[in-house]
Amino acid sequence: MVSDKGIARRGTSGLAAGAAFARSLPIIIGLGLVAWLAWGVNWSFVSNLDFTVIYKYRVALFEGLVNTVWITFASLLLGLILAIIFALLANVRYAPLRWIIVFYVEVLRDVPLVVALFWIHFALPVVTGISTSVFESGFIAMALQSSAYLTDAVRAGVQAIPKGQWDAADALGFTTARKWLDIILPQAFRIIIPPLANIALGYFKASSVLALLSVGELTTVATRISNYTFKPIETFTFVAFVYLVLGYSLSWLTFRLENLFETKRI
Amino acid sequence: MSFDTQIVWQNLPSLLYGLRLTIVIVILSLFFAGVIGVLICAGMLLGSPVVRRISADYVSIFRALPEPIIIFWLYYCSPLILNTKLTAFETGAIALAIPSGAYLAEIFRAGIQAIPRGQIEAARALGLPPFWLLWDVLVPQALRIMIPPTLGIVTILIKNSALVSALGVEELFYRANVLGGQTFHYFEFLTVTAIIYFMLILPLSAAVQFQEQRLSARHR
Amino acid sequence: MSSRPIASPSGESSAPFIVCENVRKFYGAFEALKGVSLSAARGEVVCIIGPSGSGKSTLLRTLNGLESFDDGRIRIGDVDLPGTHRQILEVRREVGMVFQSFNLFPHMTVRRNVALAPVRSRGLSWVEANGRAERLLRRVGIVDQIDKYPGQLSGGQQQRVAIARALAVEPQVLLFDEPTSSLDPEMVQEVLQVMRELAHTGITMLVATHEMGFAREVADRVGFMDGGTLLHIAPPREFFDHRADKRLSAFLSKIL
Ligand SMILES: Nc1ncnc2c1ncn2[C@@H]1O[C@H](COP(=O)(O)OP(=O)(O)OP(=O)(O)O)[C@@H](O)[C@H]1O
Ligand SMILES: [Mg+2]
Numbered sequence: 001m002v003s004d005k006g007i008a009r010r011g012t013s014g015l016a017a018g019a020a021f022a023r024s025l026p027i028i029i030g031l032g033l034v035a036w037l038a039w040g041v042n043w044s045f046v047s048n049l050d051f052t053v054i055y056k057y058r059v060a061l062f063e064g065l066v067n068t069v070w071i072t073f074a075s076l077l078l079g080l081i082l083a084i085i086f087a088l089l090a091n092v093r094y095a096p097l098r099w100i101i102v103f104y105v106e107v108l109r110d111v112p113l114v115v116a117l118f119w120i121h122f123a124l125p126v127v128t129g130i131s132t133s134v135f136e137s138g139f140i141a142m143a144l145q146s147s148a149y150l151t152d153a154v155r156a157g158v159q160a161i162p163k164g165q166w167d168a169a170d171a172l173g174f175t176t177a178r179k180w181l182d183i184i185l186p187q188a189f190r191i192i193i194p195p196l197a198n199i200a201l202g203y204f205k206a207s208s209v210l211a212l213l214s215v216g217e218l219t220t221v222a223t224r225i226s227n228y229t230f231k232p233i234e235t236f237t238f239v240a241f242v243y244l245v246l247g248y249s250l251s252w253l254t255f256r257l258e259n260l261f262e263t264k265r266i
Numbered sequence: 267m268s269f270d271t272q273i274v275w276q277n278l279p280s281l282l283y284g285l286r287l288t289i290v291i292v293i294l295s296l297f298f299a300g301v302i303g304v305l306i307c308a309g310m311l312l313g314s315p316v317v318r319r320i321s322a323d324y325v326s327i328f329r330a331l332p333e334p335i336i337i338f339w340l341y342y343c344s345p346l347i348l349n350t351k352l353t354a355f356e357t358g359a360i361a362l363a364i365p366s367g368a369y370l371a372e373i374f375r376a377g378i379q380a381i382p383r384g385q386i387e388a389a390r391a392l393g394l395p396p397f398w399l400l401w402d403v404l405v406p407q408a409l410r411i412m413i414p415p416t417l418g419i420v421t422i423l424i425k426n427s428a429l430v431s432a433l434g435v436e437e438l439f440y441r442a443n444v445l446g447g448q449t450f451h452y453f454e455f456l457t458v459t460a461i462i463y464f465m466l467i468l469p470l471s472a473a474v475q476f477q478e479q480r481l482s483a484r485h486r
Numbered sequence: 487m488s489s490r491p492i493a494s495p496s497g498e499s500s501a502p503f504i505v506c507e508n509v510r511k512f513y514g515a516f517e518a519l520k521g522v523s524l525s526a527a528r529g530e531v532v533c534i535i536g537p538s539g540s541g542k543s544t545l546l547r548t549l550n551g552l553e554s555f556d557d558g559r560i561r562i563g564d565v566d567l568p569g570t571h572r573q574i575l576e577v578r579r580e581v582g583m584v585f586q587s588f589n590l591f592p593h594m595t596v597r598r599n600v601a602l603a604p605v606r607s608r609g610l611s612w613v614e615a616n617g618r619a620e621r622l623l624r625r626v627g628i629v630d631q632i633d634k635y636p637g638q639l640s641g642g643q644q645q646r647v648a649i650a651r652a653l654a655v656e657p658q659v660l661l662f663d664e665p666t667s668s669l670d671p672e673m674v675q676e677v678l679q680v681m682r683e684l685a686h687t688g689i690t691m692l693v694a695t696h697e698m699g700f701a702r703e704v705a706d707r708v709g710f711m712d713g714g715t716l717l718h719i720a721p722p723r724e725f726f727d728h729r730a731d732k733r734l735s736a737f738l739s740k741i742l
Contacts, residue, residue, distance in 0.1 A: 025312075029305060030305075030320075040350060042348065045347050106468065106471075110463065111467075112425035112439070114428050114429060114439065115456070118456055119456045122453075123456040123457060126453040205331075206332070208333070208334040209332070209334055212429065233343045236343060237339070240336075243335060244327065384589035385591065388583075389591075391550055392578065392603040392651070392652070393579040393603060394603060395575060395606065402606065403591055410593065
């Protein structure tokens with residue numbers, strides 16, 4: 001944007017040449033990179049490509065996909081419920097409780113999901129004495145971590161509600177419970193739909209991390225198929241494609257959803 | 267149950283060695299990501315329509331792909347495709363850099379485009395030579411906008427670096443698992459590891475939040 | 487040519503410093519300048535008025551190479567635009583510009599805003615340039631704000647800093663593009679006062695403005711632009727009292 005129009009339009013010879021060079025620089029670098037990569041490639045892999053493995057293992061892949069969607073949806077639902085509770089508690093006057101919530105949110109945000117996952121699966125049973133299945137561990141890890149991000153989103157949504165709304169509810173003699181359920185939360189929910197959709201998309205992607213514990217979602221299935229059939233290129237490329245298509249559809253859907261809410265508000 | 271501090275102390279050097287590798291791989295992939303980010307950003311802003319398209323597609327594809335898929339794809343497929351064999355460490359560093367580069371490209375683009383046109387016009391009207399226009403006017407303003415989100419990318423990179431343990435790269439998380447398996451003290455090693463990650467990331471994420479609050483306060 | 491010969495300080499009449507002939511400018515298919523001819527002698531003050539979208543900004547911006555033009559001739563001093571890259575930088579040192587929206591550099595102090603261009607394009611040392619900045623800021627009456635950032639100043643103060651910044655490279659010509667249009671009414675006068683004082687220093691000024699009082703009082707000539715053409719240009723008395731053009735009198739009666 002910076003130099004593009006201005007410099008090119010001015011038509012001074014030296015600068016024009018410079019701009020033309022600058023503009024073709026990415027092409028030159030790109031072509032160089034492609035040439036270098038092509039030179040390093042052993043092209044015989046192309047003749048060995050065999051995408052029938054995808055068809056052969058379609059049922060396993062589909063089950064993996066279902067697990068991915070299911071664990072994402074369920075853990076986010078639990079995460080959202082937790083987040084609403086935490087956001088409510090964060091409004092309590094008792095300061096230590098607020099600190100605990102701040103600490104909880106910060107810890108879960110700053111520890112990698114895969115570390116939380118392994119901690120829940122291998123370390124937590126030492127404390128509680130209850131072991132969880134890998135699927136349960138994955139579910140708990142995603143729910144807890146998403147609850148941290150969602151708490152922030154819900155809190156921001158609640159804070160975005162104009163002070164007049166709180167005053168109006170108080171003036172009308174609402175009880176605290178009614179005030180939250182009828183006035184505050186419905187309005188906050190509208191505000192948090194965009195960040196909520198973003199977090200949901202993020203966890204659809206992040207569920208792939210659970211493959212490090214072989215939880216059995218799509219990436220786990222892909223790893224298994226690839227190890228069993230020695231067809232990693234076909235399997236992983238196809239699965240990457242599935243993630244892309246689903247991710248794009250999801251973001252398209254949330255975009256539509258946001259628009260719907262936008263128009264409704266007017 | 268009790269927390270066995272003794273065993274943690276004994277094996278702390280091994281854990282810290284893993285931490286060192288974590289930091290090395292983060293810095294290395296951050297460097298590659300920076301290079302990718304600058305190239306893709308230049309492609310989006312200055313390229314011909316085709317280059318623009320390719321750059322924008324790179325960004326949207328690698329932002330949407332899960333990191334483990336990129337890591338596994340490279341790890342399992344590169345031996346079949348490339349003439350040379352990449353080590354697990356190299357694979358991990360490249361795989362981490364590819365999506366981070368996409369994020370950085372987007373941050374750079376937004377940072378440059380956020381500078382009002384009037385700034386460039388004023389500098390040109392003053393007769394500032396192009397280098398000084400970049401150095402005195404554009405770069406400082408763009409940097410100020412880009413630093414908080416770039417720190418955010420660094421925190422994500424640190425978190426994702428734990429994923430390359432799956433390739434056998436002996437970084438912090440890998441070491442924690444190996445030590446846990448050898449001693450059956452998973453609880454101790456995983457807890458200490460979680461604390462180390464927390465202490466690595468907390469200052470960065472605090473800085474990001476602080477900066478963002480300051481920026482939004484100034485906009486009001 | 488409607489311009490009267492202007493006496494230079496030494497007493498001899500000089501060739502015009504700025505000459506445009508038949509300048510045309512297209513934005514895509516839209517013709518923003520439809521053959522504008524205008525010249526200004528050294529030390530002359532020319533005000534340009536006209537409705538929004540008439541091409542005042544476009545005309546001023548072609549004069550220092552911020553916009554290209556498609557036809558006609560523009561000569562600044564002894565450089566024909568568009569010149570080489572080097573010549574354009576030279577022209578921009580001779581032709582300063584003050585913008586409607588100030589465009590101060592927000593990340594630099596007032597002092598550095600003013601001192602930057604002399605250092606970077608005139609090769610002064612920072613010490614010399616800072617001294618010059620101080621002198622200029624005293625002249626526009628805000629030397630006490632010298633270590634503040636632009637965001638901490640009022641609009642009128644910012645515009646005065648912008649004038650000092652433009653003066654710092656010691657230009658022959660200053661272009662003003664509606665310098666008071668984005669100011670609160672109470673700040674307009676402080677900026678006009680600075681411009682009034684400048685007009686008496688012998689610097690050439692081209693001012694796009696809606697301030698008729700200022701034009702009448704300070705300008706040597708006033709021009710009227712509409713729809714990309716310079717319809718009429720004359721000394722202020724003749725311009726405002728005779729209203730030679732129908733569109734001009736319509737415009738004036740709307741504004742006055
Ligand atoms: N970059 C551009 N691209 C396309 N059209 C433009 C561009 N800049 C200006 N124009 C058009 O050129 C015409 C003249 O614009 P200009 O800004 O010179 O008018 P103006 O007389 O300065 O008006 P104002 O009083 O609003 O500043 C307008 O119709 C405007 O829409
Ligand atoms: Mg204008």
